[in-house]
Amino acid sequence: MTNPSFHIGSVPIENRIVLAPMAGITNKAFLSIAKQFGAGLVVSEMISDKGIEFRNEKTLSMLDFEGVPHPLSIQIFGGDAKTLVEAAQFVEANTVADIIDINMGCPVPKVTKNEAGSRLLLDPDKVYNVVSQVAHAITIPLTVKIRLGWDEEHLYYVENAKAIEAGGASAVAMHTRTKAQAYTGHAKDRWEALRELKEAVHIPVIGNGDIKTPEDAKEMLDATGIDAVMIGRAALGNPWMLTRTAHYLETGELLPEPPVEEKIATAKAHLQNLVDLKGDFLAPKEFRQHAPHYLRGAPGAARIKKAVNEAETQEEILAIFDQYLLQLQTHVSAI
Ligand SMILES: Cc1cc2nc3c(=O)[nH]c(=O)nc-3n(C[C@H](O)[C@H](O)[C@H](O)COP(=O)(O)O)c2cc1C
Structure with a gap:
């Protein structure tokens, strides 16, 4: 790496683009693609501390990121400092993670009822307690991802970020919505809170929420002075969003969207990664959530999305893609 954009603890990050953690999506298959498409840092889907404690087979398989280019971060969740410490130590000792988040x-009741995820935002003292115990139990950097607060009456993001810094974490990422909002409303209306956070702490601040275009990323960075942007949904089936944003931030030039052929080639690579990770029984089913994103805007997409949805094997999906590409080339009007 020639000229890192910023550091998280001792870990240099090549640019200001971070792929957001997304449950069921940011596994090894997609992290590899996101790195290949230029994300400076990628974050795994959230992984349960209890699952790690009980050595749950499925949980342990989620920790496999062997072969994904560095740096990468593994996100854990839990509501109890002791289990989080043990989980973080396990992750450091048994995975290729450079950073733990x-x-x-997380606003999901199944998580918050166990005092985990966004529930912690209600208590900055507990945030400090959890962060300081975990940060001191590991040698790799620790980061924390927060929201604005639990609801409009409990907006403790400045207190929480200060607690996170005082506890020894090396960066904080914030999604500018409350837990009560879940994914409603407009995160962009609250980006100003990121500036407050940047002024309140000295550790790097990563901003997140509703970055849909490379221009949005620049707008967030310019308006707030934060260190990096975290992109989630806009990268689904669209890792070019990462490349295009990195390029736009660096040069001011907006690269075009890729042609359908390139989107399908990447979709195939994603499917192959999923098959390598989960086998040919589960991978085609998991791929059903990705296909519509890769095909967004493609001519005749509805029919091919339906066909992929009904396919049971990798071979069938590849045949559907190939037939579609052939039809595109020969301009068959039946598309
Ligand atoms: C399907 C999905 C799964 C998510 N899973 C996680 C998760 O595991 N951990 C986490 O911190 N945030 C999770 N998030 C929240 C995202 O990281 C991000 O904060 C949110 O999507 C807002 O950013 P965006 O507008 O760029 O998508 C998830 C979001 C989505 C849409």
Whole structure:
């Protein structure tokens, strides 16, 4: 790496683009693609500290990121400092993670009822306690991902970020919505809170929420002075969003969207990664959530999305893609 954009602890990050953690999506198959498409840092889907404690087979398989280019971060979640410490130590000792992230933003009741995810945002003292115990139990950097707060009456993001810094974490990422909002409303209306956070702490601040275009990323960075942007949904089936944003930030030039042929080639590579990771029984089913994103805007997409949805094997999906590409080339009007 020639000229890192910023550091998280001792880990240099090549550019200001971070791929957001997304459950069921940011596994090894997609992290490899996101790195290949230029994300400076990628974050795994959230992984349960209890699952690690009980050596749950499925949980342990989620920790496999062997072969993904560095740097990468593994996100854990839990509501109890002791289990989080043990989980973080396990991750450091048994995985290729360069950074560990704690989830303090998840709004799902199954998570918050166990005092985990966004529930922690209600108590900056507990945030400090959890972060300081975990940070001191590992040697790699720790980061934390938060939201603005639990609801409009409990917006403790400045207190929480200060607690996170004081506890020894090396960066904080914030999604500018409350837990009560879940994914409603407009995160962009609250980007200003990121500036407040940047002024309140000295560790790097990563901003997240509703970055849909490379221009949005620049707008967030310019308006707030933060260190990096974290992109989630806009990268689904669209890793070019990462490349295009990195390029736009560096040069001011907006690269065109890729042609359908390139989108399908990448979709095939994603499917192959999923098959390598999960086998040919599960991978085609998991791929059903990705295909519509890769095909967004493609001519005749509805029919091919339906066909992929009904396919049971990798071979069938590849045949559907190939037939579609052939039809595109020969301009068959039946598309
Ligand atoms: C399907 C999905 C799964 C998510 N899973 C996680 C997760 O495991 N951990 C986490 O911290 N945030 C998770 N998030 C939240 C995202 O990281 C991000 O904060 C949110 O999508 C807003 O950013 P965006 O507008 O760029 O998508 C998830 C979001 C989505 C859409």
